[in-house]
Amino acid sequence: MIVSHFENPFSDPAVQPVDPTVMLDWLSREAVILQSRESEFREQVYLCVRGRRHPVVSAARLTEMGFRWPQDVQAAPARLLGSYAPGGIVPRPWADGIATESLTDAMAVREALASSLSGFGLEIGAGASPFPIPPRCRVMYGDRLTYEQLCAEPYPGQRLCDLVIPDILTDFDTIENVADESLDFLIACHVIEHTRNPIGSIAAAWRKLKPGGRLVLVVPDKERTFDRDRPVTPIDHLIQDHASPDHGRDYRHYEEFFRLAMPIPEFAFADEVARHFAEGYAIHYHVWTHDSFADMLDHIDRHVCPWTHVWTHPAVADESSCIEFYAVLVK
Ligand SMILES: C[S@@+](CC[C@H](N)C(=O)[O-])C[C@H]1O[C@@H](n2cnc3c(N)ncnc32)[C@H](O)[C@@H]1O
Structure with missing residues (x-):
């Protein structure tokens, strides 16, 4: 520089x-x-x-x-x-890779993961908190929504001046508009829980990465969010979503979300859930703990697409400073 x-x-x-x-x-x-x-x-x-x-x-x-x-x-x-x-914060240098014992807050983990990135990559769903990116990297931003749509319905606490303007429209379920084997890294931070078919998303990421490329996933730990009363999504369900996508199954996620995560009163429940489903309200379709996510990655690695290295890390510290766990997959 x-x-x-x-x-x-x-x-x-x-x-x-x-x-x-x-x-x-x-x-x-x-x-x-x-x-x-x-x-x-x-x-x-x-x-x-x-x-x-x-x-x-x-x-x-x-x-x-x-x-x-x-x-x-x-x-x-x-x-x-x-x-x-807007771009991500400037990360600290982490010369010796990921020194897990020194990771005491969420941003420290994010920076540690970012420090190993290089080349050209894509962040999907950056919102108003783009992932820390070493200035040596070139990053493109993608979202399923346009900038205007993102501005119209900002998430709580998002400042419009921090909202990233997507360079491309793409859905993490399929990652369209991105050439195969074109990326050195792909980041999705608090996005995979919004996908209907997370196994398909990870398989799509595998196709878009060059050999040696990295997929960085940051995922809310259901035990530390409004999802804590929902059951962990069973692996068989995720496998079914990948093998045979089904609107009925998607609909049941809306019912579960509005019963257990953001409850809607019974008298309005059926109408409101139907309306949110029709409008594509952004729910968390699936919920994981660190261990259930690691089980899903193990399944993907053995049966869907072979990664050369899969690393995961549970949430650090307490839930006041960290609600998320981490995964880095190397193609
Ligand atoms: C909860 S925000 C996360 C923002 C930021 N990464 C963070 O950690 O604060 C989710 C973002 O992902 C986008 N998103 C949700 N589902 C998506 C999908 N299936 N494909 C692409 N983008 C998606 C949303 O539009 C939004 O910008």
């Missing part, structure tokens, strides 16, 4: 509007650090690389990359910062 130390034409935030050619010049710079305090970006500092802005969580990360802190943090108009597409 080339670090730029240069004069900031935006040091006076009152300079508005920004000349588009100046904006384009900035957007094409290899790496700059920008902040737009008096705006929706508040105090957040961003490392801006090749058109994407990555939230910086500590000054140490930047000094490791050769930036001077705080001299290289430049004031920018919100319009310029908003022109960069």
Whole structure:
């Protein structure tokens, strides 16, 4: 990465509007650090690389990359910062792979997984929390919904300025619009529970990855979410969903979800479930613990597509700081 130390034409935030050619010049710079305090970006500092802005969580990360802190943090108009597409946070370097004993919170695990990624990849369903991505990687974002649809129904707590604009429309069930064997990595963080056929999703990911490519999955642990009263989805059910997809089976997930996870009163139950099903309301179709997910991966590895390495890690710490478990599969 080339670090730029240069004069900031935006040091006076009152300079508005920004000349588009100046904006384009900035957007094409290899790496700059920008902040737009008096705006929706508040105090957040961003490392801006090749058109994407990555939230910086500590000054140490930047000094490791050769930036001077705080001299290289430049004031920018919100319009310029908003022109960069959101990217994941800048991960810490994890030189020796995944040191599991040091993983004490969810973001630390995510960063550890991210540090082993390289090349070109796809993140599906980044929402407003794109996965941490080493700046050396090139990442494309995909979602089953358009940006407009994502903006119309943001998840609780999502800031619109953090919402990633999908580069492609694709469904994790099939991963259409992506060439086979084209990806060095594929990330799906809190997405697989939204798929009707998770075994099919993992098989599709296998096809899209190059040999040696990595699939990174982050999955809510049902015991740590609103799914805790639902039964673990049995492996036979998942196998059936893969072998013979069936709307009736999908419908029963809606009934279970609205009975046990987000209960709807009995008098409105049938109508509301039918409406949510017809509208494709985003439920968690299937629910897992770390162990039941590992069993599913074992089945996939033996009967569906052979991975060269399958690694899983249970949720860390307590549920106030981590509700998810992890899997990395190497093709
Ligand atoms: C719960 S959000 C997760 C956002 C973010 N990754 C995170 O961890 O906070 C799920 C995202 O995945 C997308 N999504 C859900 N089901 C999907 C599917 N079958 N294929 C592609 N994207 C899907 C949703 O539109 C949404 O953007």
